[in-house]
Amino acid sequence: MPLPAGRRPPRSLYLHIPFCHRRCFYCDFPVVPLGDQADGSRSQSIADYLHWLLRDLAAAPAGPPLSTVYIGGGTPSMLSPDQLAQLLAAVRRHWGLAPGAELTLEMDPASFDRQRLEAVLALGINRVSLGGQSFDNGVLEQLGRRHRANQLREACSWLRQAQQQALLQSWSLDLIVNLPQQSFEAWDWELSQALAQAPPHLSIYDLIVEPGTVFAWRQGRGELLLPDDDQAADRLQHTHQRLQAAGYGHYEVSSWALPGQASRHNRVYWSGASWWALGLGATSGVGTERLARPRTRDAYSEWVQAHAGRQGDGPAAGWPPVEDLLLVGLRRREGVDLAWLQQTGLWGLERAWLERVLAGWIERGVVELSAQRLRLVAPEGFSLSNAVLSDLLAALERSGPLAPTGARLG
Numbered sequence: 001m002p003l004p005a006g007r008r009p010p011r012s013l014y015l016h017i018p019f020c021h022r023r024c025f026y027c028d029f030p031v032v033p034l035g036d037q038a039d040g041s042r043s044q045s046i047a048d049y050l051h052w053l054l055r056d057l058a059a060a061p062a063g064p065p066l067s068t069v070y071i072g073g074g075t076p077s078m079l080s081p082d083q084l085a086q087l088l089a090a091v092r093r094h095w096g097l098a099p100g101a102e103l104t105l106e107m108d109p110a111s112f113d114r115q116r117l118e119a120v121l122a123l124g125i126n127r128v129s130l131g132g133q134s135f136d137n138g139v140l141e142q143l144g145r146r147h148r149a150n151q152l153r154e155a156c157s158w159l160r161q162a163q164q165q166a167l168l169q170s171w172s173l174d175l176i177v178n179l180p181q182q183s184f185e186a187w188d189w190e191l192s193q194a195l196a197q198a199p200p201h202l203s204i205y206d207l208i209v210e211p212g213t214v215f216a217w218r219q220g221r222g223e224l225l226l227p228d229d230d231q232a233a234d235r236l237q238h239t240h241q242r243l244q245a246a247g248y249g250h251y252e253v254s255s256w257a258l259p260g261q262a263s264r265h266n267r268v269y270w271s272g273a274s275w276w277a278l279g280l281g282a283t284s285g286v287g288t289e290r291l292a293r294p295r296t297r298d299a300y301s302e303w304v305q306a307h308a309g310r311q312g313d314g315p316a317a318g319w320p321p322v323e324d325l326l327l328v329g330l331r332r333r334e335g336v337d338l339a340w341l342q343q344t345g346l347w348g349l350e351r352a353w354l355e356r357v358l359a360g361w362i363e364r365g366v367v368e369l370s371a372q373r374l375r376l377v378a379p380e381g382f383s384l385s386n387a388v389l390s391d392l393l394a395a396l397e398r399s400g401p402l403a404p405t406g407a408r409l410g
Contacts (some may be wrong), residue, residue: 009063016279030281335375
């Protein structure tokens with residue numbers, strides 16, 4: 001199915017594999033827990049889902065070879081190597097892969113061994129995102145995680161060795177900060193454990209209590225004692241300083257990387273570029289359109305039968321609304337390119353307007369504004385990004401007809 005005339009085809013793809021062994025207590029993603037012993041090679045649920053995902057993929061619009069592919073979840077490493085091979089073969093047939101394409105797979109420490117890792121890497125996966133979250137067994141149990149600290153360290157060792165042997169280009173380790181009853185000293189210990197594994201990339205997420213989760217239920221009962229805002233900001237500043245001293249660049253609110261190890265796929269989202277997204281609950285962004293697929297298996301299979309290949313019914317070409325570009329752009333170390341926004345016609349307000357709106361933040365030193373660029377100054381600016389964005393978006397809304405509206409380009 002071709003794209004409408006004028007639409008800029010994406011060069012990135014996200015594939016959602018919703019299955020997990022169990023749902024973590026903080027998770028509100030569209031996932032399907034199958035039990036601790038589940039495995040893709042023995043699961044009819046996974047086989048059925050892959051049937052619909054492959055149909056979704058086969059009907060997607062054509063486009064140029066992909067520069068990045070990200071297989072996320074859920075726990076995609078529950079798929080057998082044969083199932084992953086089938087999925088990647090379909091991607092190669094449909095779009096192809098550009099030379100040097102980044103292929104990322106999310107993996108859970110309890111879902112693979114060294115042999116399985118080697119089989120996955122032989123398929124062309126060249127980047128792994130490892131969902132560690134903590135090196136403390138008590139914390140892992142508190143989060144509802146299946147793996148334990150020894151499995152996490154062992155998985156890190158396998159990934160480190162694979163990279164040293166040039167079997168793997170890069171890998172990332174995920175951690176969660178500002179957990180219930182987590183002291184500053186406990187978080188500093190977590191950082192020490194992470195640095196001892198020498199990951200080329202770290203993703204460190206501030207805990208968000210989402211509605212409908214076990215943590216939300218506990219919070220409603222007054223059982224979830226979380227660090228306050230000042231404590232959270234102190235930990236982010238400490239994290240920034242420790243990782244910077246270890247050679248990591250803080251290139252996005254939640255992301256640190258050694259030189260040359262930033263996630264190319266995630267930078268697509270933050271730059272405002274387009275991407276395909278397929279699978280249960282996945283949200284694609286093509287031109288001005290955002291299209292979210294259904295979040296349950298039955299609804300998704302029905303949607304594929306009726307709508308496979310659809311990417312939205314709005315204007316065929318253009319950029320997302322400027323509000324969206326500000327939202328993602330300010331997450332990055334380099335911030336928002338105001339000169340580019342003006343050249344494309346997406347931004348029609350004067351720099352003086354921004355100076356007035358953000359005067360308090362600029363004076364405080366957490367926002368930096370030049371003729372060319374608007375950016376948050378790490379680490380304090382990143383820790384206050386939500387507050388800065390709230391002020392900026394509220395001011396845009398008050399500006400009425402002067403506010404940028406996401407003008408579409410032909």
